[in-house]
Amino acid sequence: MNQKQEVSALKNAARGGIVLLIFAVFGTLLVALTYEGTREKIQNNERAALLNKLHQLLPPELHDNDLLIDTLEIQHPVLLGTSDPITVYRARKAGQPVALAFMPVAPDGYNGNIRLLVGIDYAGTLLGVRVISHQETPGLGDDVDERKSDWITRFQGHSLHNPEEDRWQVKRDGGVFDQFTGATITPRAVVRAVLKSLKYYEKYREQLFEANPNEQI
Incomplete structure (x- = not known):
């Protein structure tokens, strides 16, 4: 592989790395946003389930x-x-x-x-x-x-x-x-x-x- 080909391969690898990094960042951001969006609902559901169980006795x-x-x-x-x-x-x-x-x-x-x-x-x-x-x-x-x-x-x-x-x-x-x-x-x-x-x-x-x-x- 000559020098020109090596430079081209390095550029392609760099582009691939950048693409992967972008996907990783967006994936992490999506998970975080989904968690934040559902956390309150999950907490409310857990609270309601516990209260329902308590109200069976109280x-x-x-x-x-x-x-x-x-x-x-x-x-x-x-x-x-x-x-x-x-x-x-x-x-x-x-x-x-x-x-x-x-x-x-x-x-x-x-x-x-x-x-x-x-x-x-x-x-x-x-x-x-x-x-x-x-x-x-x-x-x-x-x-x-x-x-x-x-x-x-x-x-x-x-x-x-x-x-x-x-x-x-x-x-x-x-x-x-x-x-x-x-x-x-x-x-x-x-x-x-x-x-x-x-x-x-x-x-x-x-x-x-x-x-x-x-x-x-």
């Missing part, structure tokens, strides 16, 4: 405050099943505490963690329990999911002393809660986690409602 007529603003962070690895901070959503009416909801973890499910949403009224009675996420076996342990069965709804109305603590077990272990056909580990884990949540609530109730929004206890 219905709008129960409170007049914004559940997603009146929050705080809590930690208690023993009673809440995780060392990670957990958000508490507090319901108030006319400034008075009414109820709250938080997401403890049952760490001993058959296939791992079961994340719950537990709603408790001010007096300490369960307004309900829902499963937020799980990895339990389809057809067996996944009956904790309200889309599969109504088992998880049966906690409503119970409290730390209803039944007494030694009856907070599945029936196979002498308690009052049903187990699933062919699956006992999953319901055991959930029952234990709900009981521990009630114990946490009884121990820290006043702090839970008196702490400033976004505070950690």
